Amino acid sequence: DGGITQSPKYLFRKEGQNVTLSCEQNLNHDAMYWYRQDPGQGLRLIYYSQIVNDFQKGDIAEGYSVSREKKESFPLTVTSAQKNPTAFYLCASSMGRHGEQYFGPGTRLTVT
Amino acid sequence: GENVEQHPSTLSVQEGDSAVIKCTYSDSASNYFPWYKQELGKRPQLIIDIRSNVGEKKDQRIAVTLNKTAKHFSLHITETQPEDSAVYFCAAFDYKLSFGAGTTVTVRA
Numbered sequence: 001d002g003g004i005t006q007s008p009k010y011l012f013r014k015e016g017q018n019v020t021l022s023c024e025q026n027l028n029h030d031a032m033y034w035y036r037q038d039p040g041q042g043l044r045l046i047y048y049s050q051i052v053n054d055f056q057k058g059d060i061a062e063g064y065s066v067s068r069e070k071k072e073s074f075p076l077t078v079t080s081a082q083k084n085p086t087a088f089y090l091c092a093s094s095m096g097r098h099g100e101q102y103f104g105p106g107t108r109l110t111v112t
Numbered sequence: 113g114e115n116v117e118q119h120p121s122t123l124s125v126q127e128g129d130s131a132v133i134k135c136t137y138s139d140s141a142s143n144y145f146p147w148y149k150q151e152l153g154k155r156p157q158l159i160i161d162i163r164s165n166v167g168e169k170k171d172q173r174i175a176v177t178l179n180k181t182a183k184h185f186s187l188h189i190t191e192t193q194p195e196d197s198a199v200y201f202c203a204a205f206d207y208k209l210s211f212g213a214g215t216t217v218t219v220r221a
Binding site for chain 2: 033040041042043044045048058059090097098100101102103104105106
């Protein structure tokens, strides 16, 4: 649990602003993921990365961007193009694609 | 892509009784099926998982069964306790994890 961190815990932004969510892990995991969670729904995959300098779109990538310049870090930018950005964002990591995914504590983003 | 359906959406049980949550998946290539427990405002935590070469797995009061032919898998919690109250998610992995919508379990004291 404690090896993957997200900051901040709560984030408030005005419409039209881009915002970047941080995700860091010290588990030496190769793969990292970003999910979005809305009330009453399961987790939906935004982006994932299996190796440094490489990432793929998930099911709901529109309006989001990511980078993977370091193995430990996988920041997510929520752009102004995301129509409904208010949600709970969870980052996860795993040793390989087929491994158990460990989740960070999440960032609750509110855009008004 | 993979589609995971989870039932029921809410489940209320008396303390000490059993709880069963069922999930179906669509992609026969899926080969890994984890279950996560999420308490309010917290991160999901893996409680048990099963791979496609196994039909059943048990860990103390929690068990998971998998029927590959029917493409469904279930979570069984026996002797439920108040601390079992949470949202439970099933998931299936083909080339990525696809999650069910979740089951809110309430254990009544």
